[in-house]
Amino acid sequence: MDHITIKTLAKKLGISTSTISRAFNGSTDINKDTRDRILDYAKKHNFLPNHYASNLRDKKSKTLAVIVPEIVNDFFAQAINGIEEVARKKGFYILLYRTDDVFEKEVSFVNYLNNGKADGIIMSVSGEANDHNYMRALAQKNIPVVFFDRVYEDIDVSKVTTNDYEASFEATEHLIHTGCKRIAYLVVNKSISIGKVRMQGYVDALEKHGIAFDDDLVIDCSQDEKINYSIIKQVLEDIKPDGIFSSVERLAFATLSVCNDMNIAIPNDLKIVSFSSLQIAPLLNPPLSTVTQPAYEMGIKAATLLFDALEKKGQVVPRKHIVLKSKLFIRKSSGG
Amino acid sequence: MDHITIKTLAKKLGISTSTISRAFNGSTDINKDTRDRILDYAKKHNFLPNHYASNLRDKKSKTLAVIVPEIVNDFFAQAINGIEEVARKKGFYILLYRTDDVFEKEVSFVNYLNNGKADGIIMSVSGEANDHNYMRALAQKNIPVVFFDRVYEDIDVSKVTTNDYEASFEATEHLIHTGCKRIAYLVVNKSISIGKVRMQGYVDALEKHGIAFDDDLVIDCSQDEKINYSIIKQVLEDIKPDGIFSSVERLAFATLSVCNDMNIAIPNDLKIVSFSSLQIAPLLNPPLSTVTQPAYEMGIKAATLLFDALEKKGQVVPRKHIVLKSKLFIRKSSGG
DNA sequence: ACATTTGACACAATCGATTGAAGTAATCTT
DNA sequence: AAGATTACTTCAATCGATTGTGTCAAATGT
Structure with missing residues (x-):
């Protein structure tokens, strides 16, 4: 037939x-x-x-759109696992989209989703402080959204984040306790939400311990690996910090590379702590001290919140903001 | 409105x-x-x-299903990047499914895809040597499939793989050149296609260099991290190999952990080479020698093959099998 | 014995967009 | 100026499944 x-x-x-x-x-x-x-x-x-015929009738796609900046990253990969876990139990599938941290890609995909291709959206935003009205259109269409980790404060949806401020404070304080006096803060874009909050933790920890904040020690990096390498190299040569607090895993890797090449001894000459959900952090040289976010659980929570909204469709569902705790793992890179 | x-x-x-x-x-x-x-x-x-109304008419979903065993793995994550790259250019989106290497999940998802939810499928199979007739149903529905990396030999679809045999041969030979006499082969399931081919390279390299093959040195591991840890620990304690060739990244990590805990010096006491597409392999302790597959390119090729078939729908498209080359990176873990 | 309920299925409108064929007005030919 | 083109635009069937309403017979109630 x-x-x-x-x-x-x-x-x-x-x-x-x-x-x-x-x-x-x-x-x-x-x-x-x-x-x-x-x-x-x-x-x-x-x-x-036929899936499309059913959908046309029911206006349910049994599909969740997941939007993340990158995939080759244990944090997002684990979060996706968590999301998929919940989705699977509900008989839902995952439409995956990677933005590469490019705002335009995010906008374009979100706009595309207006056509009903997905019943809901879970996203970690690119973070640009632009006009976020494209997000509001989804609300009109009754497509629920949940942000995780990286959020837009000005958009009223449910959110799952971690205690970034406290974790950054703790990490910075830890570096101070190990004797660091000149701690650099590595960030990709210090103006986006997550970079800002993490920086505040860093700043306040310095202040608590009577260390003057030095703007030269805030190192704003880029998306490009090579550029980051040379930025960091320059910093280590010229500014000579004795500690590094990296708000992004990638920048810690770059730092390790530079230190390797420049023969800077970690943790003796330089101590490092970084946000990272890398599972093999203990296997690095040296084992990397990390602020580890509960990525998988964040995925679970985000998906759960989304289904809450989905299942009460039509009703007004109060937004929730769940804050999970990151954990500081002290390893050899910070003298642990 | x-x-x-x-x-x-x-x-x-x-x-x-x-x-x-x-x-x-x-x-x-x-x-x-x-x-x-x-x-x-x-x-x-x-x-x-509306997407579903259009689809119902056109019978095109502009969606590709991507099925992989895991996501928290640089190889698959990079491959997905490659696939998405091509898909995006064609205006297609990615429906992602993770099998956890569980055969039943694979079957269930593939069967689900019979409803037309995706126009084509790119997959890296779970590898079980079971009945693969569920794959054949797709052909009847004219849904093209491309396998990458892990394939079923008995299913006639386009495939993208790497030169596993040669790469394994080369890696093993490299270990022999560094002086290893007792090289263990780590594998997750030695009966599945990829484990078999890689093992053959290992076996033939041993033979070429006059080293007797020893079945005790073939270490069949599991999916469970803890079990693997104890299996490998036992091997290192009892069988005492002087070289490890790991066909799977995960097992190399486990080995590094065990060595850390047992104070086994790499590369002095034990040399390691592993299949791995981990980008930060040079940052491990010690830097890990790897057989690195061109994951991103494999994704690109796989997607390209799929679109070839998609665009010639109806016509008989000859199957292609593209074999890309892996590259051996010699680092300190094998004395490099 | 007659009314009522229940079980099992059929009918037909509907979801929202696409598209071949047909229609209409304007422009061009000669 | 009649016929032929061209350029738009509309009509209406169609994609494949879902579901409220309706039907009919058997089961149950009194």
């Missing part, structure tokens, strides 16, 4: 399309024998009701 | 739905002014033609 539809199936079995449909959708309004006969035949011929 | 459709839009603008549709689909058969008027209005009101 070329192409089976519910209609051809109905003809074949001598029953109506409605009965077939009900067989697939577990209606009670159908005889068990009839249902079995239908399902058996369908299985044998490998038939499933 | 509650809900905009092409119909309500038509009424609003005083034109027919067909004209609207043509405005969106870049038909030449429409006046430029009319089109602009439509598109402007649509943009202002944030309207896009």
Whole structure:
């Protein structure tokens, strides 16, 4: 047979399309024998009701859009695992989109999602402080959104974040306790939400311990690996910090590379702590002290919040903001 | 306005739905002014033609299903990047599914895809040597499939793999050149395709250099991290190999952990080479020698093959098997 | 024995967009 | 000026499944 539809199936079995449909959708309004006969035949011929036809009727896609800046990153990969875990239990699937931290890509994909391709969206935003009205359009369409980790403060949706301020404070304080006097703060974009909050923790920890804040020690890096390498190299040569607090895993890697090449001894000459959810951080040279976010749990929570909204569709669902705790793992890179 | 459709839009603008549709689909058969008027209005009101309605008509979903064993793994994450790159250029999106190497999950998802949710499938299979007839059903539905890295030999689809045999041979030979006499082979499931081929390279390299193959040195591990840790610990304690060739990145990490804990000096007491696409392999302690697969390029190729098939739909497209080259990076873990 | 409920299924409208064919007005031919 | 083009635009069937309403017979109630 070329192409089976519910209609051809109905003809074949001598029953109506409605009965077939009900067989697939577990209606009670159908005889068990009839249902079995239908399902058996369908299985044998490998038939499933067309997804797009069902969707058109029901306006449910059973699909979640997940938008992240990058995939080659244990934090996001683990978060996606968490999201998928929950989605799978609900019979949902994941439409994945990577923004590369490019604002325009984010906008373009979010706008695309207006067509109903996904029932809900979970995203970690690119973070640009631009006009976020494209996000508001989703609310009009009743497509719930949950932000995780990187959020837009001005958009009223549910959020899952970590205690970035406290964790940064603790990490910085830890470096101070190990004797660091000149701690550099590495950040990719100090103006976006997450960079700002983490920096505040750093700044306040310095102040608490009577260390003057030095703007030269705030190192604003880029998305480009090579540029970062040379920025950091220059910093280590010229500014000579004795501690590094990196708000982003990637910058810690770059720092390790530079130190390798310049023969800077960690932790003796330089101590490092970085935000990172890298599972093999203990295997690095030296083992990297990390502020580790509960990535997987964040994914779970984010998905759970989204389904909360999805299942109460139509009703006004109060936004929630869940804050999970990061954990500081002190390893050799900071003298641990 | 509650809900905009092409119909309500038509009424609003005083034109027919067909004209609207043509405005969106870049038909030449429409006046430029009319089109602009439509598109402007649509943009202002944030309207896009419903995805499911279009799909139902066209039987095109502009979606690619990507099935991988895991996501927290630089190899797969990079491959997904490559796939997404190509897909994006074609205006396609990615439906992501993770099997955790569980055969049943793979079967269940592949069967689900029979409903037309995706136009094509790119997958790295779980590898179980079971009945693969569920794959054949896709062919009937004209849904093209491309395997990458891990393939089923008995399924006739396009494939993208690497020169696993040669790379394994070279890696093993390298260990022999550094003086290893007792090289263990770490594998997760030695009966699946990829484990077998890589092992053959290992075996033949041993033979070429007159080293007797010892079955005790083939270490069949599991999916569970803790179990692997104890298996490997036992091996290092009892069998005392002087070299490790790991066919899977994860097992190399486990080995490094064990060595750390047991104070086994690498590369002096034990040399290691592993298949791995980890970008920070040079930053490990010690820097890990790797057989690195061109993950990103594999994703690109796989997606390209899929689009080849997609664009010639209906016609018989000859299967292709592209073999890319892995590269051996000799680092300190093997004395480099 | 007659009324009522229930079970099992069929009918047909509907979801929102696409598209071949047909229609209409304006422009061009000769 | 009649016919032929050209350039838009509309009409209406169609994609495949879902579901409220309706039907009919059997089961149950009194």
